[in-house]
Amino acid sequence: MINEIGVDPGIDHLSAMRVLDKIREEGGKMLIFESFTGGLVAPESDDNPWNYKFSWNPRNVVLAGAGGAVKFIQEGQYKYIPYHQLFRRTELVNIEGYGRFEGYANRDSLKYRDVYGLKDIPTIYRGTFRRPGFCRAWDVFVKLGMTDDSYVLEDSEDMTYRQFTNTFLAYNPNDSVELKLMHYLSIPQDSELMDKLSWIGLFDDVKIGLKKATPAQVLQHILEQKWTLKEDDKDMIVMYHKFGYEKEGKQKMIESSMVTLGQNSEQTAMARTVGLPVGIATRLILKGTINTPGVQIPITKEIYEPMLAELEEHGICFNEREISYQGY
Template identity: 25%
Template sequence: MTHTIHWLGAGLSSAPGIIELAKQSTPIIVWNRSLAKAQQLLKNDDIELDIRELDWAALANVVKPGDVLVSMLPATMHLTVAEFCLKQQAHFVSSSYIAPEMAALDAKAKAANLCFVNEVGLDPGIDHLFAHLLVDSYQASEQYSADNQLYFRSYCGGFPKVANDFKYKFSWSPLGVLKALRSKAQWQADGTVQNSNAPWEALSEYQAQLFDRQETFQAYPNRDSIPFIKQYNFQDNWDVQEFVRGTLRLNGWSTAWQGLFDEIASLEGSESEQRLQQISQELEQKYSYEDGEADRVVMCVELEVRRAGQVIWHQSYQLDSHGNAQGQAMARLVSYPVGLAITSVLNNEIAPGVSAAPEKPEQIHQWLSKLTGLGESIGHHDHIAR
């Protein structure tokens, strides 16, 4: 029986993945709140696409058991889509983090033999794949010992390929970026849990190994890194000195944004939301990507292992991608892995229940091989000459 992919939300991060899926044999219907906007974003001479206005009653009429629904809608909508999937006996895929409410659907999804796959975009997504490969490789190495000290760093950032005075440009409404500047973060450093109330409180310099060269960025912890220690299969008896998942910014970013930091830190009360909206509109006018302007995405995931102060094992994975004819780097690296997750669900390669990106090296290598086949360059570096 042929199943259908229903892709909900055709925003800026969706087009390359949708177009790639449409070249394959599985039927795909794109549902978007604005029909005209979706038609504009998905113009492509190589494919014919069925694009419809998102209407839940219409969707319910066409979704069949075993179909796959992709939620690229705002994160607040994912649970609604997942619960809709339970009713319709359909699988669910999203690039977003697994919220507690989504995790709570695990037993129901398993009972219905449905896959509810999340965290399969860029970050979270590709970073998970790299992390699992590093942990697996280290555990299989001769240097492995529970007595070693571990330093794990995973950083990702998107910015213009050609740097501007602001050291940043916005692909969509800046409001989300501004709100993230008020977000608390938690990570591990010096063997203990650390906290910050805003990025500028925990800003550091990061030397990224990018293929055959190094580049200096600014970096800061993002969200709560601690739960990922377990998710990445670090064992309870390992001495984890550092564990951080964070954001990369171009060198000089904090200086360019200092005035913005100062104002955001001073905002209080009911007027703060209004002012954030105002700042967002100003930034969107001043620092949006021009038509055809290339973005850049850099990701570095590394695991460093020390014994008696000496580095005995150190490997990393990296991406350094630019916008091209297939779309912006951010859009490709978010939507291509989503497409791989959909294909894996349809091929029965993912277990039922709520899950994140694959953990098994064999499946990860398959995904990475498909990404390189789509033109993405993935670097792997062993920092110790053996």
């Protein structure tokens, strides 16, 4: 049986281990491993100021990062980012042909040291991709408390989006909801951030219509009105790994990236990258190509070589190239 065999975790394991094993087989010592995955909207369907639409469970998007402090190690120093700071600590990555992405840290990166055989690595960091500017705007929801799923709002059914936003702001009979929010979070009036918040509907006089809803459920409802894929919209999966290592006294670096696009709102890249690995793994087990007994995750050559080869036949390909070493 193979677990963790979707896109992330799944394809990330396969693609990372292929490069890691090659580096180690050639005598390299790992110094840096970074890995990012993002489920986003394809460029041709990107028609909103957030540069984002749902292609996965919206609830998981709303609650992302809320499970506690994320953990990673950087240059030998353990790092922890609490939830209220998570979306202000991002990294920028450029993917050739697709532009820039920003990544925020994802859960506990430290556990992958044992999984990938990187026990003594000085830097390991796993994250999630969004387009630049998304995380700064999402941080507004976090700071206001809109992503909280621990309590129920009174009279949420009859509340409007505007009233929902106002519940998190101090009382002032003379200031508008917009002005109070800008003052509270020090947002300039002409900021693109306010454009994002206005576009998503936070200040609209539209009834929520949800009974006994938590703030997170209300926020999800608001976002679903604007971030749901239209019939002909295409989504996009972006995956990126960076491997820094030392070999024969020289520091080297490899980056590996994969971008795949969906066909429409039903035949999505998300569905394909989650579903195909499961089907391929099942067939390889039945054929006897994969025959290691017990419960496995896809980190051995017996598993990743045939699976990556078949994924390439379906257009899910990784571009691996050497780049100049970039430390911290």
